[in-house]
Amino acid sequence: MASGCKIGPSILNSELACLASECVRMLDSGADYLHLDVMDGHFVPNITFGHPVVESLRKQLGMDPFFDLHMMVAKPEQWVKPMAVAGASQYTFHLEATENPGALIKDIRENGMKVGLGIKPGTTVEDLAPWANQIDMALVMTVEPGFGGQAFMEDMMSKVQWLRTQFPSLDIEVDGGVGPDNIHKCAEAGANMIVSGSAIMRSEDPRSVINLLRHVCVEAAQKRSLDR
Secondary structure, eight states: OTTSOEEEEBGGGSOGGGHHHHHHHHHHTTOSOEEEEEEBSSSSSOBOOOHHHHHHHHHHHOSOSOEEEEEEOSOGGGGHHHHHHHTOSEEEEEGGGOSOHHHHHHHHHHTTOEEEEEEOTTSOHHHHGGGGGGOSEEEEESSOTTOSSOOOOGGGHHHHHHHHHHOTTSEEEEESSOSTTTHHHHHHHTOOEEEESHHHHTOSOHHHHHHHHHHHHHHHHHHHHHHO
8 A cells, every 4th residue: 555545434424224235435545455443431531433343344355345443442452353353454552552562463463454553642753763663554643533523633744754754665655634625734744644534524525625635746746756
């Protein structure tokens, strides 16, 4: 994925009573992947859904869509196997939620999933760095995790920029308050996986929003390659 820019709608912003059809609507609008937020009420104050919902969506949507599971949970170790069985493509856990990231990374791989590693706004990017060569994707949160609709934190872009400089081929994801108004900042910093919630899900024309986000990302990536 690092070779291109990918746009992943955050389905938590959808009409949850129609979750499968909302996912289809996003994929039909050109989404590259689906970002699924799993919250347990402990690591973050909100509660969303678990592996039974993921399994149901996988059965409804088939094996093609890429499911990026954002595990905002206190004990990410205990959900690796259930999420793998449910059909997760990538298991993204938070560095702050585990005492043994290395063992967790190994377990995720052994269960056939890609590995994502996320950090909250208060965690330094240097804390993530020792694991960067062992993961598929680094997630830089641009809001405090737990609830949608928060304001984008522009000062997180220095983390993205540092990661892109140090690990040029790493997939770097941004999540939280991202939309047309600030995509340029994300793209110029070096993010290539863009999670966007309400800006896409609540748009009257989600395809145009997805295309705009992707276009800005692709242009920024091309400029970086020319500047090298």
